[in-house]
Amino acid sequence: MGDVTEKEMDNLTFKSDTVLSDVHVHCPNKRHLMVRLNAVGQPVFLSYFKLLWNTDNPVSEKSGREATAEREHQYSSGDELCDKDRNNLKNERESNTEGLEALLDDDGDLEVVRRPRSTSDLEAEDLSRDRAYPVILMKGKEDAFEDEEQECTCTDVVKIEHTMATPLEDVGKQVWRAAFLLADYVLFKRDMFRCCTVLELGAGTGVTSIIMGTVASRVYCTDVGDDLLAMCEQNVSLNKHLMEPGGGEIKVKELDWLKDEFCTDPEALFSWSEEEIADLHDHCTVIMAADVFYDDDLTDALFRTLYRITHNLKNSCTVFLAIEKRLNFTLRHMDITCEAYSHFRNTLNDLENLQDGKMKYTVEPIKPDFCQFLSYERIEQLNISLKIESF
Numbered sequence: 001m002g003d004v005t006e007k008e009m010d011n012l013t014f015k016s017d018t019v020l021s022d023v024h025v026h027c028p029n030k031r032h033l034m035v036r037l038n039a040v041g042q043p044v045f046l047s048y049f050k051l052l053w054n055t056d057n058p059v060s061e062k063s064g065r066e067a068t069a070e071r072e073h074q075y076s077s078g079d080e081l082c083d084k085d086r087n088n089l090k091n092e093r094e095s096n097t098e099g100l101e102a103l104l105d106d107d108g109d110l111e112v113v114r115r116p117r118s119t120s121d122l123e124a125e126d127l128s129r130d131r132a133y134p135v136i137l138m139k140g141k142e143d144a145f146e147d148e149e150q151e152c153t154c155t156d157v158v159k160i161e162h163t164m165a166t167p168l169e170d171v172g173k174q175v176w177r178a179a180f181l182l183a184d185y186v187l188f189k190r191d192m193f194r195c196c197t198v199l200e201l202g203a204g205t206g207v208t209s210i211i212m213g214t215v216a217s218r219v220y221c222t223d224v225g226d227d228l229l230a231m232c233e234q235n236v237s238l239n240k241h242l243m244e245p246g247g248g249e250i251k252v253k254e255l256d257w258l259k260d261e262f263c264t265d266p267e268a269l270f271s272w273s274e275e276e277i278a279d280l281h282d283h284c285t286v287i288m289a290a291d292v293f294y295d296d297d298l299t300d301a302l303f304r305t306l307y308r309i310t311h312n313l314k315n316s317c318t319v320f321l322a323i324e325k326r327l328n329f330t331l332r333h334m335d336i337t338c339e340a341y342s343h344f345r346n347t348l349n350d351l352e353n354l355q356d357g358k359m360k361y362t363v364e365p366i367k368p369d370f371c372q373f374l375s376y377e378r379i380e381q382l383n384i385s386l387k388i389e390s391f
Contacts (some may be wrong), residue, residue, distance in 0.1 A: 002177070002219075003280060004296075012225050017149040018165045018166070018167065019165070019166060019167070019168055019171050020164060020165045020166075020174070020268045021030055021164070021171075021174040021175055021176050021177075022177060022377065023174070023175045023176060023177055023376055024045075024047075024162075024164045024174065024244050025176065033045060033046045033047075034046075035161065038163065038173075038227055038231065039226075039227045040227060041164045041172075042166065042170070043163065043164070044162070044163055044231070045161070045164060046159060046160070046161050047159075047160050047162065047175070048157050048158070048159055048217060049157070049159075049160060049175075049180075049207070049374055049375065050156055050158075050172075050375060050376065051155075051156045051157065051187075051373075051374065052159055052371055052372065052373050052375065053374070054266045061234055064268050066348055079270070080389070088291065092099050092293045093372060096264060103386065104307070154260065155241065155242065155245075158207060158211070158239055159235070159238040160205050160206075160207055160211060160235050160238075161205070161231055161234055161235055161238070161280065162173060162174055162205050162231070167297075167346040170292075170314070170368065171203070171276055171294070172202065172203075172204040172205065172206075172223055172225070172228050172229075173205065173206055173227075173228055173231060174204070174205070175204070175205055176204070176290065176291040176324070177291070177324055177376055177377065177378075177379070177382050178290040178291035178322040178323055178382060179204065179205075179207050179290040179291055179322070180207070180374045181322050181368060181378065181382055182208050182290040182322040182374045183207060183208045183212075183286060183318060183374060184370060184371070184373050184374060185320070185322075185366070185370060186208070186211050186212050186215065187214075187373045188213045188370040188373070189370075190214075191283070192281045192287060193215045193216050194215050194216070195216065195217045195278070195281070195283045196217060196221045196285050196286050197217060197218045197219075197220075197283040197285065197286070198216045198218070198220070198284070198285075198287070198288065199218070199219075199220045199222065199280060199286070199287045199288075199303065199309070200212070200219065200220070200221050200222060200287075200288050200289065201222060201257070201287065201289040201292065201302060201306070202222075202257075202289050202290075202292035203222055203223050203232060203252075203290070203301070204223060204232060205232060205235055206227070206232040206233075206235045206236055206250075206252070207235070208222050208288065208290050209221035209250055210235065210236060210239045210242065210243075210250065211242075211247040212238075212240060212248075212251045212288070213239075213242070213243045213246075213249070214242050215246060215248055215250060216248055216286070217247075217248060217249070218248070218250075218251065218257070218264045218279075218283075219249070219250045220251050220253055220276075220280060220284075221236065221246075221250050221251065221252050221253070222252075222253045222254065222255035222257065223254070223255070224254055224256045224257075226269055226270070229252055229253075229254060229269070229270045230269075232252050233252040233270075236250045236252060239305040245355075251276065252270055252271040253270050253271075253276070254268065254269075254271060254272075255271055255305070257298065257301035257304070257305040258301050260308070261286050262277055264277075270301075271339075274391070277368070280313075281308075281312050281313055281314060282314050283314075283315070284309075284315070284317060285313075285314055285315050285316070285317055285318065286317065286318055286319075286320070287306065287310070287317055287318075287319045287320070288319070288320040288321070288322075289302065289319075289320075289321050289322070290321075290322040291321075291323060291324055293321075293323050293340055293341070293343075293344040294342045295340070296340065299340070299343055299344055299347055300347060303347050303348075303350075303351055306319065306351075307331070307354075309358070310359065311359060312360065318388070319388040320338060320366075320387055320388075321388065322380075323341065324381055325338050325341045325381040325382075326340065326341065326381050327339060327381070329344065337356065338349050348363060348388075351363075351388070352388075361388055362388070363387070363388050364387045364388075365387075366387055368382065377391075
């Protein structure tokens, strides 16, 4: 790592197949500490995500307005100023675009109405978003985050190791907004999840499982790939201080949706014991997944896994799925589409309409109007979180 200079890292190079999470780009005033290279040579960073509500205090299910007001009273930090600026920008955009409609020119082509320049200026000048500049860990610099650690108490920071700018097959090593949305819901409805046994599918870096571990009795945090699971296990270890007060336990395990059975090979690092499989089937009442619907084949595999697992549970189960609706322009359609999301909804409808005489699934949308406990952009496309109840 001595050959990598800070100047080189400040100017990240992206290839055509590179995927970069908006969480890492749009974190204002955040430093990303590079701590090591993973098994495939990718830089691994350590980020601190501050909880906007101390987890030592009981979170009542208040209205979003009441909870937000109380949170703002408890914390007076730069994050609030950033949220305030973002809200001002949103209000200005709404006022500037009110009454504007799409127009057609004489040939019937769409005439695009440009965004008012004043809004663009406001975004550039007032939001002052920082670019994501990694801070390189050098010998003798292990205390690079010492000041930041001293500013945060043990119970209001989630420490996550992750990568940035990965190929599509490694996107699980990044942190995604839907994971934060689901984590927010867990904190908001913490009494619902208290003392539960929970399974997370496609946990990635484990941030949602870690938050769930602060209230649940046991969380099976699953994904596939030894390198990713090792990173996830490291993140669980970094955040033991969050789970200890409630006595929660997180078990990092391999669960491959493309296989019909649990991995029970004793030689495998993250395999299941027969006792753990029995415990899952006997006690699991909650299954969750966040931002895992980006490939149609994997979406199909996840729903097959979901059906197989819920079919073997002794108790009824509630499944929470969080998704970001991503819009893309495709040459095939010559239009803006969201094919991955459309496939997800079609597959979800198939599951709800399934009639096999043994299982019944009901789908209920959850409005994302609950208060926010983690600092991220809760964008308009991040408004789909689904609850599936199986009986």
